Amino acid sequence: MSDSDYLTRAEAVLARIEQASDDSDADIEFERNGNVLTLEFENGSKIIVNLQPPMQEIWIAAKMGGFHFKFVDGQWVDTRNAREFFEALSDYATQQAGEPVDFSA
Template sequence: MSLTEARFHDLVDETQKQLEDIFGESDLDLDLELSAGVLTVRFENKSQLIFSRQESLRQLWLAAKSGGFHFDYNEKNSRWACDTSDELLGEMLVRLVEEQSGAKFEFEEL
């Protein structure tokens, strides 16, 4: 069953809020910007992660230094999963954040 538009927006909003909380509570020197549904995380070394919603596809997209990734929401496990690798968003973020910032983060809720 595909997500309704309202459910999709609620899920992306909730995910972006969780990300803001996780990054905001860290000791890293970073900038967070949420504008027009796009969350940008800028690390001290100028690298960034960009989370955007793709409404027509009902996907959450992530742009990182190592590439672009597209996530579908799996209602069964209540998680975002990469559409090509099935890697969960939280698992991928642990790896990408460490690659880009050198910091270790936990994204268990994602």
């Protein structure tokens, strides 16, 4: 994938997370600073989603740990276990928010 394709796809992920956070019933504040999106929950815990252009990955830092996602066969998947990005993020956010959070389409 070209660098331009990566950035287009990765930026779409951040935009989708921002929109889903706005639409969610959960109390989620978000702040974007360049390639870094911080989600903050009512209890003060945070999830950081950041783009890694040199590696063409998207990284998540959550209470559950750090996770790296690569674009494979039309979706972003965890480099360790092939778990889909939005499914994983929804689970991590649900655990930290203490209520259901869904980032999937």
